[in-house]
Amino acid sequence: MDNKQKEQILRSSGVNVLKCMRCGKCTATCPNYEEMEYHPHEFVYMVEKGDLEKLMASQSIYRCLTCFACVERCPRGVEPAKLIEAVRLAAVHRQGENxxxxxxxxxxxxxxxxxxxxxxxxxxxxx
Ligand code: SF4
Ligand code: SF4
CATH class of the missing domain: 1.10.1200 (Non-ribosomal Peptide Synthetase Peptidyl Carrier Protein; Chain A)
Structure with a gap:
């Protein structure tokens, strides 16, 4: 995965993935947990690792409800929903869709x- 794409997603989302302590509270509160292959804490972890291809190819980026429950619940102010939106936009732009x-x-x-x-x-x- 190219590092430039990771940096672009981090910049456009404004999310600091390094603040995550992997407590899983964001995922535990997600109302669409069942429908999402990757969950909010996984987005944070996988973007940090630069593992973007799986996320960009996953239906999870379209199934997130943008309800911001994960943002509200996070004790570290990580804002996973913003990261998911940034990954979705990157995927849409790359595919040339919309x-x-x-x-x-x-x-x-x-x-x-x-x-x-x-x-x-x-x-x-x-x-
Ligand atoms: S709630 Fe916040 S700190 Fe906990 S796993 Fe999710 S993003 Fe990381
Ligand atoms: S914004 Fe998306 S990932 Fe976060 S709690 Fe809502 S549906 Fe789940």
Missing amino acids: HIVPDDIPGMLDDDLPQQAIVSVFRKYTK
């Missing part, structure tokens, strides 16, 4: 579509 470029926009416009919707999707998917 990604539009300015030249795509004119073709999307029609009389029924609020321009605000285009602006919103453009902001969201070009992060």
Whole structure:
């Protein structure tokens, strides 16, 4: 796994994985535990190790509910949900999914579509 990708995920999430003491409280509180192959404490640990490929290929990045229960529960302020979101965005960008470029926009416009919707999707998917 390339170190640059790890650094980019750490930077964009703002998470300091080194603060984690591996207590597992984040995972114990996750309401979507059953549906997630990798759990919040594993995201923290695996990103620290640079083991990103498995995380980026896992459905867990889409199954996280972004409920922030893991963030609330963490005694060390690690904020695993932010890390999961950063891994998801990295995977989406790499796959080229959900990604539009300015030249795509004119073709999307029609009389029924609020321009605000285009602006919103453009902001969201070009992060
Ligand atoms: S609750 Fe916080 S300190 Fe404990 S395992 Fe999860 S991220 Fe690490
Ligand atoms: S934000 Fe995601 S990982 Fe964290 S508790 Fe909610 S569903 Fe679980």
